[in-house]
Amino acid sequence: MTAPAEAVSGxxxxxxxxxxxxxxxxxxxxxxxxxxxxxxxxxxxxAFYVSKLVGAPxxxxxxxxxxxxxxxIGLALTxxxxxxxxxxxxxxxxxxxxxTLEILLAGPSRLAVILxxxxxxxxxxxxxxxxxxxxxGVGVIGAGLSGTGLLLAIPVVLLTVANFCALGIASAAIxxxxxxGDPLSQPLFQVTLLLSGAIFPVxxxxxxxxxxxxxxxxxxxVTALRQALIGDPTPAQFLTNxxxxxxxxxxxxxxxxxxxxxALRQAKRLGVLAxx
Amino acid sequence: xxxxxHVSKTYDxxxxxxxLLVRTAQKSPVQALTDIDFEVDSGExxxxxxxxxxxxxxxxxxxxxxxxxxxxxxxxxxxxxxxLVLAEERALYWRLTGRDNLRFFARMDGLAPAxxxxxxxxxxxxxxxxxxxxxxxxxxxxxxxxxxxxxALLPDPDLLILDEPTRSLDPVASEELLTILRxxxxxxxxxxxxxxxxxxxxxxxxxxxxIINGQQQAWLPTSELGGTASSLRSMLKAEDAx
Numbered sequence: 464m465t466a467p468a469e470a471v472s473g474x475x476x477x478x479x480x481x482x483x484x485x486x487x488x489x490x491x492x493x494x495x496x497x498x499x500x501x502x503x504x505x506x507x508x509x510a511f512y513v514s515k516l517v518g519a520p521x522x523x524x525x526x527x528x529x530x531x532x533x534x535x536i537g538l539a540l541t542x543x544x545x546x547x548x549x550x551x552x553x554x555x556x557x558x559x560x561x562x563t564l565e566i567l568l569a570g571p572s573r574l575a576v577i578l579x580x581x582x583x584x585x586x587x588x589x590x591x592x593x594x595x596x597x598x599x600g601v602g603v604i605g606a607g608l609s610g611t612g613l614l615l616a617i618p619v620v621l622l623t624v625a626n627f628c629a630l631g632i633a634s635a636a637i638x639x640x641x642x643x644g645d646p647l648s649q650p651l652f653q654v655t656l657l658l659s660g661a662i663f664p665v666x667x668x669x670x671x672x673x674x675x676x677x678x679x680x681x682x683x684x685v686t687a688l689r690q691a692l693i694g695d696p697t698p699a700q701f702l703t704n705x706x707x708x709x710x711x712x713x714x715x716x717x718x719x720x721x722x723x724x725x726a727l728r729q730a731k732r733l734g735v736l737a738x739x
Numbered sequence: 740x741x742x743x744x745h746v747s748k749t750y751d752x753x754x755x756x757x758x759l760l761v762r763t764a765q766k767s768p769v770q771a772l773t774d775i776d777f778e779v780d781s782g783e784x785x786x787x788x789x790x791x792x793x794x795x796x797x798x799x800x801x802x803x804x805x806x807x808x809x810x811x812x813x814x815x816x817x818x819x820x821x822x823l824v825l826a827e828e829r830a831l832y833w834r835l836t837g838r839d840n841l842r843f844f845a846r847m848d849g850l851a852p853a854x855x856x857x858x859x860x861x862x863x864x865x866x867x868x869x870x871x872x873x874x875x876x877x878x879x880x881x882x883x884x885x886x887x888x889x890x891a892l893l894p895d896p897d898l899l900i901l902d903e904p905t906r907s908l909d910p911v912a913s914e915e916l917l918t919i920l921r922x923x924x925x926x927x928x929x930x931x932x933x934x935x936x937x938x939x940x941x942x943x944x945x946x947x948x949x950i951i952n953g954q955q956q957a958w959l960p961t962s963e964l965g966g967t968a969s970s971l972r973s974m975l976k977a978e979d980a981x
Contacts, residue, residue, distance in 0.1 A: 473849075480846030484839070489836045491874070557795065562829030566890075569803045569823045572847050641760045731807045734750050734797070735761060 474576050481580025489584060503542055504595040510534045522664045532608060532693045535600040537661035539593045540685055543620055546589040547627025548648045549634035554581035567738050575720060578632060608692045615691035622708035625685030629715035636726035657687045680711035740929035741779040741802060741900050748772040764781055771797045772953045779929045784920060786944035787933040794953040795933040799902045820848060822891030822899040826906060830887060833876040837868050837886050841893060842877060842955050843902035848894040862889035881912040898929045917943050
């Protein structure tokens, strides 16, 4: 038997291996994959006809007054938010039910690498979904999104996703212990979206609720993304929103990873790591 | 290679706050293991034998760091990772082929891409799976066990830990697997084999740890099992009876 060479793969090699594994598994469910990819694009048509119904309301005057442009951006960010929240819980639940979680945790891979690797394919597939949404929105229906704004949108999306990942990792920590029925992600996801202005402007809320919205990182993500794609912000306005998003992520991500590590310790103490 | 010193494990129910989230099998503390003390050296197979529920799987999970002991410590004198084969056939990705499973786990074990490919081919060849590379859900139970063992051997670990690997195998496949294990030990690997089949222990193990109800009943060379073997055999036979 040949002993393995000393050459080893590091963090990126493992992340890539997890991504390849997930892609192969996704492709093996090809019908489900195809349906999920086109689902978001179909919602562009839904948004288009709703926009015809509501016209050009005064509340959207800061965004060229067009509800369709406004809501397409909200849908795109919602898709990214959704994958941030759900990808980690799905990964933990699948590994537990497949019995592979223990094998992976008994090996030399670090927990953070396993979690990060499991996010690559869901994030990539969501990006394809969003690209199709924008393709339909801009190319077919005629949304007036700024092409150059797409470059500015990249850091906004990444920072917003980082914040939702924190929520997702915290949810996965709970799933590790409770197995099903995570009480954190969906309720918080719904509240977060409600208070983000993804589907309608938060200026419609009463004053006190608008103040609450400012405690929600998604609000800054949605605002900055609209500034980039359909608004006309000053650099200071845009950068302030980015800085706030980065600040939230700097606090919430390490806290979520810490929570997951704590949940793992408890699972090892209680002997529930393998149960599902 | 592996030193287990005075290890005990009590499964405590979760505290009041954690209990709102977590459901465990027990509502009061359960003493699963008490003062287990043994070691596994290079080139030997240590059989961990006992009836179902004796604490074998608990001990294996403690030895691999998947479960925290309440007392005592486990020391592994090797920088290489431990090869682990769990009792479940599930510990593979059934939607992937055997080859893809091995390549994935090889990369997770830290092997570089070219080494992972080479090692995967070697393992498929060694376990007679090279010509039957299909998705794992199409494998027989025996093929899955062989694939699990191949996966465990990918990083060429110094220590191999197996939890009832022959449980779902027919007699011929069991014998083949035991032959492979003996050969691996003769090549210098340390092997810890948990089983409730005394014939397997007597066939290939050098030393045996007998656990009953979480208590260490015996720790001795297999050749010295003597009277312990017959009483243990009756106990295990009674358990296997329909």
